[in-house]
Amino acid sequence: MESPSRSSSSDDYRYMQLAIEQAKLALETLEVPVGCVIVESGEVIATGRNRTTETRNATRHAEMEAIDDLLHRWQKNGLTPPQVAEKFSKCNLYVTCEPCIMCAGALSILGFNEVYFGCGNDKFGGCGSVLSLHSSSSQTPQSGSSQSPPKRGFKCTGGIMASEAVALFRSFYEQGNPNAPKPHRPVLHQLSQ
Amino acid sequence: MEGVNTWDIVHVPSKPRFPPDNQPTVNVFASAIDPKFANSIVRRLNQIAPLENLRHVKRVRKERLEGGKFQLSVILCLARDGEDHLKTIPADMLELTSSYQLSAFITKVCGFPASSKEEWEEQCKLWPTSYHPPTYNIDGITGFSEEDAQSVCSFTRFALQLAAISGVAQVHNAAVIVDPSVKQVIASACDDVFYGQTLTEKTNSHNSCHEQISHHHIDLNGAATQTAPCSNGKPNELKHHYGSVSCLHPWQWSKQQAYTNSCYWHPLRHAAIAAIEYSAARDRQLYPGPAQDIDGFSEMEQVQSSLEDSPLKRQKTAKDKDDARHEEDDNDRTLKLPRPYLCTGYDIYLVWEPCVMCAMALVHQRVRRIFFVFPNTHAGALGSVHRLQGEESLNHHYAVFRVMVPEESLAIVK
Ligand SMILES: [Zn+2]
Ligand SMILES: [Zn+2]
Numbered sequence: 001m002e003s004p005s006r007s008s009s010s011d012d013y014r015y016m017q018l019a020i021e022q023a024k025l026a027l028e029t030l031e032v033p034v035g036c037v038i039v040e041s042g043e044v045i046a047t048g049r050n051r052t053t054e055t056r057n058a059t060r061h062a063e064m065e066a067i068d069d070l071l072h073r074w075q076k077n078g079l080t081p082p083q084v085a086e087k088f089s090k091c092n093l094y095v096t097c098e099p100c101i102m103c104a105g106a107l108s109i110l111g112f113n114e115v116y117f118g119c120g121n122d123k124f125g126g127c128g129s130v131l132s133l134h135s136s137s138s139q140t141p142q143s144g145s146s147q148s149p150p151k152r153g154f155k156c157t158g159g160i161m162a163s164e165a166v167a168l169f170r171s172f173y174e175q176g177n178p179n180a181p182k183p184h185r186p187v188l189h190q191l192s193q
Numbered sequence: 194m195e196g197v198n199t200w201d202i203v204h205v206p207s208k209p210r211f212p213p214d215n216q217p218t219v220n221v222f223a224s225a226i227d228p229k230f231a232n233s234i235v236r237r238l239n240q241i242a243p244l245e246n247l248r249h250v251k252r253v254r255k256e257r258l259e260g261g262k263f264q265l266s267v268i269l270c271l272a273r274d275g276e277d278h279l280k281t282i283p284a285d286m287l288e289l290t291s292s293y294q295l296s297a298f299i300t301k302v303c304g305f306p307a308s309s310k311e312e313w314e315e316q317c318k319l320w321p322t323s324y325h326p327p328t329y330n331i332d333g334i335t336g337f338s339e340e341d342a343q344s345v346c347s348f349t350r351f352a353l354q355l356a357a358i359s360g361v362a363q364v365h366n367a368a369v370i371v372d373p374s375v376k377q378v379i380a381s382a383c384d385d386v387f388y389g390q391t392l393t394e395k396t397n398s399h400n401s402c403h404e405q406i407s408h409h410h411i412d413l414n415g416a417a418t419q420t421a422p423c424s425n426g427k428p429n430e431l432k433h434h435y436g437s438v439s440c441l442h443p444w445q446w447s448k449q450q451a452y453t454n455s456c457y458w459h460p461l462r463h464a465a466i467a468a469i470e471y472s473a474a475r476d477r478q479l480y481p482g483p484a485q486d487i488d489g490f491s492e493m494e495q496v497q498s499s500l501e502d503s504p505l506k507r508q509k510t511a512k513d514k515d516d517a518r519h520e521e522d523d524n525d526r527t528l529k530l531p532r533p534y535l536c537t538g539y540d541i542y543l544v545w546e547p548c549v550m551c552a553m554a555l556v557h558q559r560v561r562r563i564f565f566v567f568p569n570t571h572a573g574a575l576g577s578v579h580r581l582q583g584e585e586s587l588n589h590h591y592a593v594f595r596v597m598v599p600e601e602s603l604a605i606v607k
Pocket of ligand 1: 061063099100101102103104
């Protein structure tokens with residue numbers, strides 16, 4: 001991960017706070033608490049929260065939700081693919097947890113400008129933890145076909161309000177699975193000590 | 194793509210294959226030792242220089258010399274890259290070598306555990322290693338029964354035909370999610386990045402889930418009589434312009450100019466992503482009502498490491514549940530299909546090796562096996578550019594296979 005080359009501005013915290021609000025909404029609906037906002041020219045233009053449980057689709061991460069919302073609106077407004085690409089190239093994403101490999105791949109495909117995240121994601125992270133899909137140079141194809149555009153990376157900064165993001169995960173774990181038989185949890189808890 | 198004459202299903206392992214006699218090696222310092230000091234030397238070595246990343250390498254080598262005598266040698270420590278001089282041995286190691294009067298030399302050992310018996314035999318020519326055949330066994334890694342191979346060929350053919358049919362103007366990737374225990378198509382989709390025509394696949398996941406492909410005639414010799422269920426027309430030519438296969442050229446979408454408002458497009462709707470969505474929609478349709486115990490833990494586990502000290506190891510119980518349900522599935526399936534957990538136990542057939550976004554989506558959705566026909570040297574994430582099946586930190590691992598399709602069977606779609 002690139003080390004932050006500037007100190008995070010108060011704006012970054014403001015946007016991340018909004019992402020945290022989204023994560024809290026996810027928590028309230030018993031989803032893994034991850035939230036995000038997409039910012040264009042200083043304006044929040046989309047929000048998203050994790051909806052994997054509700055949709056029974058484990059790919060419905062917060063980033064995908066926000067992206068789909070934008071694509072839907074832009075398309076309704078008649079924007080063409082090049083215009084949408086132009087829009088994405090001016091968008092910054094604020095997400096409470098490091099984008100996973102899937103989402104990092106998606107952010108690269110769409111050509112996001114910058115990504116800010118809260119806590120790292122040692123198991124799935126695609127922005128430095130497991131793979132580094134944000135650094136475009138890390139995976140140059142050996143013999144690229146000439147008509148294909150070059151792979152695009154994006155600037156990535158982690159650690160913004162990480163403890164708040166982790167605290168939400170913690171309360172998710174601690175509230176437990178409301179659908180699981182209650183007696184089992186404390187027993188397993190003791191056994192695993 | 195070079196032609197092959199017969200169907201073949203090739204396992205794509207979780208680490209790159211090297212020629213057995215040309216495996217990557219690392220340099221180590223070693224020394225001959227007196228057998229009577231072997232125990233105490235090894236004990237001391239395990240304290241001061243444990244072989245952390247070389248657990249497959251045996252610390253001690255026993256060689257038979259001429260005349261029936263044995264010679265014991267021991268690995269002292271790693272020799273750092275480019276440093277083959279004995280002066281670079283650490284101080285506490287020097288202490289040990291001098292107290293036992295050892296004379297160190299540099300030798301090579303294999304850097305990665307052997308993934309086959311053949312590799313292991315070659316490794317031991319350099320320095321002995323241990324070999325552990327894979328403990329997990331997803332069906333197929335150690336070979337396919339005739340029946341299973343036929344079923345794999347049949348679904349592969351289905352995916353190829355789907356790709357050909359959808360590619361009216363351009364070539365698309367196709368994805369077919371299958372429940373192998375009942376040989377049933379759960380969902381199928383083609384690249385949905387751009388489409389102007391009505392796409393039957395968009396809403397037919399409910400239909401196709403009742404479609405059993407097993408009654409289609411399967412002919413391993415390539416004389417196919419099977420018809421794709423969604424076919425209205427003849428399969429079109431798979432042209433040699435693959436620019437529209439999303440996983441091959443994920444960045445290509447931004448170049449498309451002329452699309453009207455009536456044309457739907459979505460840069461991320463690669464075939465696998467769309468198929469996952471249809472299978473989730475099918476799941477919601479067939480098993481309505483609130484989730485009983487789905488808790489989205491696939492993403493929950495992503496933060497496990499940051500919560501290492503959390504007293505609730507929830508993903509463990511979730512996993513146990515998962516396994517239990519799977520067993521239940523197998524016993525109960527013919528009577529009443531239990532609600533699936535994501536794509537646990539399912540296979541997916543793809544014409545092209547998926548990109549990293551799609552490959553990770555298939556991890557999230559817990560697909561059991563992936564079969565693809567053509568490698569994706571440009572952006573493939575199952576061995577070509579990345580190799581997600583070998584990323585150990587991931588919470589789920591699928592087995593990956595490449596299906597070699599004979600030229601004559603490709604001709605039916607070409
Ligand atoms: Zn994600
Ligand atoms: Zn893809």
